[in-house]
Amino acid sequence: MLIGYCIEDFLNYLEVERGSSPNTIEGYAVDLGLFLSFLKQNDLPLNAEDITVQHLRQFLVYLKKERGNAPVTVKRKVSTIKSLYNFICRERIYGIDYNPAIQLATIKTCRKLPQILSLEECKTFLKGIKQVSLFPERDYAMFLLFLQSGCRLLELKMMKLSDLNLKEKTVRFLGKGNKERIVPLTGDTCRSLQGYLDVRRPKVETDYLFLSTHGKPISKRGIQQNFRDMAEKTGVYRPGLSVHKLRHTSLTLLLKEGVDIRCLQEIAGHADISTTQVYTHVAGEDIRKQMEKHPLAVIDSDTESQLIREMAYEVYNVC
Structure with missing residues (x-):
C-alpha cells in the first residue's frame, strides 16, 4: 500500500x-x-x-x-x-x-520553561488596555478572560454566546479532542464580559462571542495581532511573547497561589498531568528566590566557621 x-x-x-x-x-x-x-x-x-x-x-x-x-x-x-x-x-x-x-531511540530534548508575565505586568497590561485600545470593552474582557481562565487561543476564538453563563459565573470551553470543560469565572471577569456584551454590535448575525471591529467573528490572526499591539502599547512586550503565553501566565499564577495541581489540570484541560507539571518548575523559580530571604541565608563568617566546626565534630564522633 x-x-x-x-x-x-x-x-x-x-x-x-x-x-x-x-x-x-x-x-x-x-x-x-x-x-x-x-x-x-x-x-x-x-x-x-x-x-x-x-x-x-x-x-x-x-x-x-x-x-x-x-x-x-x-x-x-x-x-x-x-x-x-x-x-x-x-x-x-x-x-x-x-x-x-x-x-528509533528517544530523542533527548531540554524542555523550556514557558515564558510568562509577572503579576505586576498583568496589571499594567490590563489597566493600559482601557487607555490604548480602539475597542476597550472587547479587548479588556478578552484578555482578562485569557488571564483568568487559562484558555487556549482557539478555545477563545470559537466561544459562543451560549458558552457564557454570567449568572452562574462559568464559561464552557471546547478543548482538544472536542472535550468540554466548565471553568468558574471571577466577578471582575463577569462584569467585564457583560460590559462587552452591552456594546457588542454584529454587522453579520452570529453566535460567536468575540467580534472584530467590522462586526464579524474575530480570527486567530486578529487576536494574535491585537495582543501584540496591546502588549507593545502598554509596555509589557518582549521578544518571544505571544498571546499563548497568557495561558502559561494564568496557570502559573494559579499554582503560585496554592491551587492543587489536579485542579489546575482540570482548569487547563490537560489530558496528561505531566503537561501540567511543567508549571511546578516555573513556580519553583519563584520559590527559590523567596528562599534567599531565609533568616539563615546570611551568616557572618565567625558564626559560619563555628557551625562548620560543630558539624564536623558531630560527624567525627558518629563515625
Missing part, C-alpha cells in the same frame, strides 16, 4: 473518529507531507511495507543537518510517524503488522 494513501486515511481517521482539532490535524499533515516529499526526492520506497528504520533514520539526519530542525521539532516528527504506523498496524487492512519507528 502506498504510504500516501495511508497518510490520507490516517488524517481522515483523526478528523472523523478521533475528533482532533483542525490545528492538530494540520500539524500531522505538515509533518507527514514533509516525510512523503523526502521519500520521493531521495528515490526511497513509497510502499508503507517497504519503509524500514534505516529510511526513517535518513529522514532524521535530513531534518537535523539540512533543515536545521531543533531536537524538540525532530522528536515531534518522530512521534507523528509512530502514530501513523500505529494506525496502520491497528487497522490490519494494509498488510502491515510492524511499526519500524519503534526502533
